[in-house]
Amino acid sequence: MGGRAAYRRRHLARGRLVVREERVAVPGLADGLEGLLVAHLSDFHGGAFLARGDLAAVVEATRERAPDLVAITGDWITHGWEDALPLLPDLARLAPPLGVFSVFGNHDYRGRLEGRIAEAARSAGVRVLRNEGVRLERGGAEFALVGLEDPEEARTVDLERARSGLDPRLPEIVLCHNPLAARRIARAGCAAILSGHSHGTQVDLPFLRRLGPAHPGLRVDLGATALVVSRGLGVVGFPLRVGAPAELVLVRFVRAPSDGPSVREGRAA
Template structure:
């Protein structure tokens, strides 16, 4: 950690000093120069203090996340400024070389051209876009809940379930929350959908059960006619923090399972439930986390479907969408609808319905946000209710998904 902080500090300070050249070109007042220096130094100092004094055995605290988010915003500001200054300096050096060889001098007999205000202005203006977006994402974006509604048609949906409504949420990450009113508003918004069932697809904490306890009363208010069901995500196993012993880690997982049950969540651990209506049924299945690329592969799909008939209508809850891609769609059973989360849409991207849907996470996950259909099977990848790491969202907003099941009408 110490080496990482030293390297990070050197890069940040170097970028800050280099980027200051553009700032100095545009603003001549010493007050502005001091404001620049104080702002960049303060952001760096706060982050270093937070990281150095942090206890690695405690859950990630919101103060550390906020300090990191502000630091990253300033880091990108300096990086963008540095990029434009570098382009300008390449041109200036080329002109200097030509002037030196040709013996051409500019104003005051100088061979080396001065910085141009318009280049610095363009650099600062463009750099301000990600800088402002990241700060706005921390201030407003992380609780900017959106309700997304989809209607799905199936030939073999039991008639009694025509119009059945599901609300899906995912990736609560309770250890990152810092505003009880906003979280309570999000829970109320979920209940306002008045769905028949609420399904939570994993990652209720960042690391430890203790993160959830302050928020348990709020999430206990989730209510639906057919109940609230959940599965585990990769973060729920406590794999990303230090434990005094394996016994303590195992006890944390048991405590988390029990707390979810106390909250009224029916936690599915490689098992299934039958949802019944007017003598007909559909199957709700839930597996433990199964993920590609180093993530825990605890889920057992075969165990979960034991006792389920091939022609049953099946809804599967599986936290990581790579499970659907690698195992589910090729299984000999037909899983009508799979619900996942995990990716968060990277909490950063651009989405304009019908025009563009982009996030850097698409380079890792083929199915990273929204609804997909392969081989007659659907998956919805929820963008997440909470956040982790960067304490905000830009362009990829926290999501409450409403899925309406419809029986396809005969021609």
Template sequence: MAKRLPLIILLWLGADLYFYQAIQTVTSSGAFVWLYWLIDLLLIGGIVSVIFVKRGSELQQTLITWLMGLMLLALIPRLFSVPVLLAEDIIRLFRSFPPRAVWASELTLGIAAVLFLTVLFGITRGRHFYRVRRETISFPDLPEAFDGFTITQITDVHSGSFTNAAGVQKGLDLVNAQHSDVILFTGDLVNHQASEMDRWIPAFSGLKAPMGKFSVLGNHDYGDYIQWETTEARDANLARLKQIHGEIGFRLLLDEAVILQKGGQSIVLLGVENWGKGGFHKYGDLKKATAGVPDDAFKILMSHDPSHWEGVTLGHHQHIHLTLSGHTHGMQFGVELFGFKWSPIKYVYKQWAGLYQQGSRFLYVNRGFGFLGLKGRIGMWPEVAVITLKRK
């Protein structure tokens, strides 16, 4: 964060100075001007203070959480409304720069107000604004008995971030309401420690699926992002987390395969440990998971990080029909309207949300059930994915 701080402040102040021109055009209230800049000074002071707080401490995490929300409230409305002023300046350039038009500044402030309310909803209510997203995928070699087979996928629970039991239960009830054949969880049950799940074991135990519940680990589940007193303590934490998967009724797949049978036919469900590019650990072993699996079997793979798809799965010697991932959260911020989809995370991950296809191989990236860092979601709402398999 410290390395990016100068860039963040420059971007912020640049948008502020430009946006301030709209305020000057519409009002000359001295009190409003003082309030406008006072908010900025307080936020900048808060950002700088994070650097001097003990790294990894609860206080630092609390400060970061609050500052992320407040920064988005302050920055996003200004940053995404200033293009109106920029467009006006282009017009003014060819007219020898007359004074700013009041209507353009009012339009700028109106857009900013709408964005402010959207961000405010996202950081107050968006964390439990669950959406069901449905996909139907057809395969010519899907066993006939599995025509119409349904999967409910959730991912990235991050139970250590939860505080609202009613909100979490709302999402779990939505999962059960889909009445899918199986429920698949694709990693990151906790932020760091297995104990974060203790409070939520009864709630997650209530998830039901007639053909079972299966899970894999995500990058946060290994406890790699906090300091442990000993290696033994870290290993004990991971062992406890694996036990919790069983206590909530999920069969945890660790580079292994299970056979799902229906009507005398079968498909193979694979699960690998976390494997990711960009500095993430590569624990997963797809070769181990597929050992002994027939080449012609219909295969579904659970792999937390979507970079595993292009990095390993597409080049694997066995055909993996469908891969289910998570990890990106859709950055918990973005726009999805009328088929248009955008989030800054797209510049980090080529496959970051929704369904992707290469030939006859498919990848679905779930936007996540929970949240991390920012205690909210803006535009990228928490997701319950329902995938229906069809035989062509």
């Protein structure tokens, strides 16, 4: 418990949590979507080092920024699906106008009980997208939000199925836990991919870097697609972060200033 309390004070408390802002410029973005704000949370790893009340300051910081929607990019748990339950009272207070959406990370499939996490999350107003997409609307303009299963642990990752029924002309945001899948997704064309998983390597010291998950960078532009990778909020293994602070990422969508190549022109048929 000491480790957990110290971790919360050091990384998740007001004044310690890092808030990172990323702007994504989208050619031809509709007036109604100008300034669309997505709050991106990731990698809670509920369990010994993050539990009830530990996300309270993160939720408050998120609410203060008044995002249009919240995206949670997986790794809810550490050991078992029940690890997600203590997080839900905090997350239920997010309540942005367009909703809270999530995908699963590799840890969430433990025991193949990830369906229970999805069910519990629903009770807190969080919808887990499992190779699914939704059409959302703001200011009279529509966009698509697509959520994929985790490329490492899920049995099927199916972008085409996730997109079925969505108008391919809509600007699209894809949630995918592992950023290593981003190049493949970007080739199919979308405005942005939000990922987590890497924890910014969690302990970002040169001689330890190889122990953490591969880390592609915090913001990578893949042609017309922006890959935004969160360092996440929780930890794995030990309640320690060095050079890789826990963070809330705010992704702001704006219209690209010139007539650049259309995102949709790059999308596969």
